[in-house]
Amino acid sequence: MATRAAAATLTAATSSLLRRSASLRPQGLRVPRRVPHPRFVRHIASSTNEEAASRAAAATADTGGPTIFDKIIAKEIPSSIVYEDENVLAFRDINPQAPVHVLVIPKVRDGLTGLDKAEPRHAEIMGQLLYVAKVVAEKEGVANGYRVVINNGAEGCQSVYHLHLHVLGGRQMKWPPG
Numbered sequence: 001m002a003t004r005a006a007a008a009t010l011t012a013a014t015s016s017l018l019r020r021s022a023s024l025r026p027q028g029l030r031v032p033r034r035v036p037h038p039r040f041v042r043h044i045a046s047s048t049n050e051e052a053a054s055r056a057a058a059a060t061a062d063t064g065g066p067t068i069f070d071k072i073i074a075k076e077i078p079s080s081i082v083y084e085d086e087n088v089l090a091f092r093d094i095n096p097q098a099p100v101h102v103l104v105i106p107k108v109r110d111g112l113t114g115l116d117k118a119e120p121r122h123a124e125i126m127g128q129l130l131y132v133a134k135v136v137a138e139k140e141g142v143a144n145g146y147r148v149v150i151n152n153g154a155e156g157c158q159s160v161y162h163l164h165l166h167v168l169g170g171r172q173m174k175w176p177p178g
Contacts, residue, residue, distance in 0.1 A: 099170030
């Protein structure tokens, strides 16, 4: 047992020395570097970008100007529509976080830029949004398991200030969510 511990210590010390000194390294010997798995690097980078985008969006949240969603509703920007009725529009997210990632939005913002802005007069449309999320999950074949997410405010990584629900499915969801 002591021999194994000594061998492990010697191996670690040798690897550390070889990593720091290329002149001591025999020609052609590659010493593996300890770097994070690319998936984790991508997650950290995308989280940082999302946080920066949400802070920037929060700065102009209540200006009343049109959002990207208003332009999608007006058909000024193309989208892959999954569901549409007189009050609600559902379309595929351009940066999907799951095999099924659909955004569900009210067609009229009516001051409902985020969940924190909800008032009693918004109760009907909020119920319709949740019902449409269920319909979308059924249409997309994920009714057996999906997640509905509402990001609210800069700390919740809300990047578009037009209330919207994310319907995510098609893979095993994890808990806690992020």
